[in-house]
Amino acid sequence: MKLKILIICALLLLLLSSCGKKHITVATNAAFPPFTYFNEKNDLKGFDIDLIREICQRLSLEPDFENIGFGNLFDAMELGTADCIASAITYTPERAEIMDFSDVYYTSQQYILMWKGNTLETTEDLEGKRIAVQEGTAGDFYASDRDIKCMELMRWPSVDEAVNELRNQRTDVVILDSNAAEVFAGRYSDELELITNGIFPTQQYAFAVKKGGTELLEGINQALASIKRDGTYDRLMRRYFKTIQLD
Numbered sequence: 001m002k003l004k005i006l007i008i009c010a011l012l013l014l015l016l017s018s019c020g021k022k023h024i025t026v027a028t029n030a031a032f033p034p035f036t037y038f039n040e041k042n043d044l045k046g047f048d049i050d051l052i053r054e055i056c057q058r059l060s061l062e063p064d065f066e067n068i069g070f071g072n073l074f075d076a077m078e079l080g081t082a083d084c085i086a087s088a089i090t091y092t093p094e095r096a097e098i099m100d101f102s103d104v105y106y107t108s109q110q111y112i113l114m115w116k117g118n119t120l121e122t123t124e125d126l127e128g129k130r131i132a133v134q135e136g137t138a139g140d141f142y143a144s145d146r147d148i149k150c151m152e153l154m155r156w157p158s159v160d161e162a163v164n165e166l167r168n169q170r171t172d173v174v175i176l177d178s179n180a181a182e183v184f185a186g187r188y189s190d191e192l193e194l195i196t197n198g199i200f201p202t203q204q205y206a207f208a209v210k211k212g213g214t215e216l217l218e219g220i221n222q223a224l225a226s227i228k229r230d231g232t233y234d235r236l237m238r239r240y241f242k243t244i245q246l247d
C-alpha cells in the first residue's frame with residue numbers, strides 16, 4: 001500500500017512539474033553520435049540533446065523530440081512542423097533563407113575515414129576515389145565541391161550507412177564530423193584509419209528556429225550564454241567529448 005502511495009505521489013509531482021510549461025517540437029536526426037543518437041536502451045542521448053534540454057528547462061519549455069531523416073529536418077522547419085532543430089547543423093546562406101540560427105555552440109571539423117593502411121594529404125588525393133557521406137551534412141557539402149574529382153559520390157540517410165559502405169569496401173572514403181569520426185574509428189579500430197590533418201576547414205554548429213521566431217531565438221541565446229557562464233557547458237563537454245574543442 002505504501003509503495004502504491006509513493007508511486008502516485010511521484011507521478012503527481014512529475015505532472016505538476018510540467019504544468020504551465022509550453023511544449024515545443026525539437027527535430028533531430030538521432031544517427032550522429034556523440035551529438036544525437038539512441039543508446040542501447042533506446043533512450044535519446046547526445047550533446048545536442050542534453051544541451052537543448054537544459055536550455056528548455058531554463059526557459060520553462062518542454063521539448064518534444066521528433067527523430068527524422070537529416071534531409072527532412074529543413075523541410076520540417078520550412079513547413080512549420082518543428083519549432084527548433086538540434087542536430088549538429090551548420091549555418092549556410094541557403095538555410096538562413098528558411099530558418100534563423102542561434103549563437104554558435106560548437107566548432108567542428110570534417111575528418112576522413114579510410115580502410116586501414118591508407119592516407120591522404122590534400123583534397124587532390126580524393127581524385128578517382130569513391131566517397132560516401134551523410135546526405136545534407138557538411139561532409140556532403142565539401143564532397144560536392146566541383147574541384148574534388150571523385151569517381152563517385154554516394155549520399156546516405158545516416159552516417160552509419162556511409163561507414164558500413166566503407167567497412168564492406170564498397171567505398172574508399174567517408175567524410176564526416178570529427179567527433180563522429182572518432183567514435184567510429186574507435187569502434188572499428190582494427191579496420192579503419194582516421195585522417196585528421198585538416199584537409200577541410202572548420203564549421204560551426206548552431207540551433208535553428210522558425211524564420212522570424214525572435215522570442216524563442218533570443219531565449220535560446222540567453223540560456224546558452226548562462227550555460228556557458230555557470231560551467232554547465234563544460235560539464236556537458238566532458239561528458240561527451242574526449243578531445244579539446246577547436247578554437
